[in-house]
Amino acid sequence: MLRILQVGVGGYGSTWLDTVTARPGQATYAGLIDVDDRALTAAATQTGVPAERCFHSLAEALGHVEADAVLCVVPPAVHESVIVPALEAGMHVLTEKPIAHSLEATRRIVEAGRASPGLLMISQKGRYHPWVRRFRELIAANELGRLNHVTLHYRYGLFQWGASGFRHRMDDPLLVEMSIHHFDLLRALLGRNALSVAGRSWNWDWSGFAGDVAASLVFAMEDEVPAVYEGNCVSAGEPTSWYGDIRAECERGTLTMRYPRLIMQRRRDEPMQGGEHVMDVTEPQVGQAAAFAEFLAAIAERRAPETAAADNQHSMAMLFAAVEACHTGASCSTERYLGV
Ligand SMILES: NC(=O)c1ccc[n+]([C@@H]2O[C@H](COP(=O)([O-])OP(=O)(O)OC[C@H]3O[C@@H](n4cnc5c(N)ncnc54)[C@H](O)[C@@H]3O)[C@@H](O)[C@H]2O)c1
Structure with missing residues (x-):
């Protein structure tokens, strides 16, 4: 069972909640993270994740719960601050596109992915x-x-x-x-x-x-x-x-x-x-569940997913x-x- 921390549960992140909970035998929420309390409360209500596993930052969450993977659904300029610490902690990361908003941040994220035992996949649902x-x-x-x-x-x-x-x-x-x-x-x-x-x-x-x-x-x-x-x-x-x-x-x-x-x-x-x-x-939205299935399969089979960072660099x-x-x-x- 993959224990997931989702960072960013408002906006497009809210569409991920049902996708993750639709696979009860394979994935579960270790916790939910958002800087916006309203988004956090709505997501907690929708998923049944208790308040003690809802956090305002990834650092805070990592101090309280154990998790295997991070799902990153925050704006691109914030991706690096979420993805790099997760990879440094040895976790798997599934992130929304684009890898980051700038070339420099993209390079640092890809490099962190290379150095980590965790897998770094970009969700390109298309x-x-x-x-x-x-x-x-x-x-x-x-x-x-x-x-x-x-x-x-x-x-x-x-x-x-x-x-x-x-x-x-x-x-x-x-x-x-x-x-x-x-x-x-x-x-x-x-x-x-x-x-x-x-x-x-x-x-x-x-x-x-x-x-x-x-x-x-x-x-x-x-x-x-x-x-x-x-x-x-x-x-x-x-x-x-x-x-x-x-x-x-x-x-x-x-x-x-x-x-x-x-x-x-x-x-x-x-x-x-x-x-x-x-x-x-x-x-188009059907692709989100398919991308999530690929993430779970790649982890289970210890292989690179189709949209691993190494491939996504070409896009x-x-x-x-x-x-x-x-x-x-x-x-x-x-x-x-x-x-x-
Ligand atoms: N695949 C798709 O079709 C699709 C569609 C929309 C958005 N996206 C991607 O999803 C990502 C998020 O976009 P969005 O439209 O949901 O943005 P948004 O601004 O609408 O929502 C982002 C959420 O992240 C939270 N957040 C922001 N900074 C944070 C931080 N430092 N820590 C924790 N939470 C934080 C916000 O409070 C908000 O709830 C982007 O990478 C975007 O490209 C993908």
């Missing part, structure tokens, strides 16, 4: 879906011929994005808080890492955000496959799904994910209608290279953000 596996298989098998390029268009009206407002004050909220999902998803779908990126990001004075909320990027993925990314988290019009709309253009057809369907269209001489329904696409490299590309206007290699 890639833990059957449709993602199927998309990748079809691409890897050249079902529609050689892959030409892929597009991912994301638009959403996140004007009130979270209750605490940290995203409204931070740098690059789109890229750091949302696009990291899509970058990791692109790697999962294509089975390829990114080599470089060029593009720009921008903001407008009525967005309500201090940092850039829209971006247009072109990644060069391995095998010279371009991945075109367009993101806008404060779009006033019809949104895409949380995953975005995704399309792989291949030699003999296209593979398209438009929630809730994965569709394949084969090239014909006439303009195409419809297409072949490959499978239904699961609701973080896409993020930091994209930030640099947008800030400098230059094409940026992902390489210098790897090998932490």
Whole structure:
């Protein structure tokens, strides 16, 4: 039985409570931690964790209860202060994306993960879906011929994005808080890492955000496959799904994910209608339970999870290279953000 301390139980952390308690034979709460008493009380009521195992800091919790793992669901700028002490205490860590808000903090966290006997996994719920596996298989098998390029268009009206407002004050909220999902998803779908990126990001004075909320990027993925990314988290019009709309253009057809369907269209001489329904696409939040299952399985089997920090660095490299590309206007290699 894995004894878990969850740090951050308000905001998105509240969605983790049922995910953890849904596995009574495998995981249990050693304690709950939050600086906000209201969030702590609500989480304690929901989970049945007694008041004596509710704390205001990880240090306080570690002085009172025994635990095997930490689930980190605090804002990215706070991740390092939670993850590094947990790893130093030899505990396993499952953290929400992104690893951290800055390159320096990310490096220190990854380094702490290397030095610890504990496992460090990033919960990238997007890639833990059957449709993602199927998309990748079809691409890897050249079902529609050689892959030409892929597009991912994301638009959403996140004007009130979270209750605490940290995203409204931070740098690059789109890229750091949302696009990291899509970058990791692109790697999962294509089975390829990114080599470089060029593009720009921008903001407008009525967005309500201090940092850039829209971006247009072109990644060069391995095998010279371009991945075109367009993101806008404060779009006033019809949104895409949380995953975005995704399309792989291949030699003999296209593979398209438009929630809730994965569709394949084969090239014909006439303009195409419809297409072949490959499978239904699961609701994004389903991926959280799948990511948690992977965390438990990796610990039980003493292996690295799919989204271990070592793998996730490739997605973080896409993020930091994209930030640099947008800030400098230059094409940026992902390489210098790897090998932490
Ligand atoms: N996977 C997803 O789809 C998804 C969705 C939303 C958020 N997230 C991630 O979850 C994390 C948290 O985001 P959020 O939206 O819940 O933020 P939030 O600000 O809404 O909530 C964070 C919670 O952490 C608490 N907290 C803050 N600092 C703390 C500290 N030092 N110690 C203990 N508790 C502290 C706050 O009181 C609050 O209850 C981020 O990494 C974010 O990227 C992931």
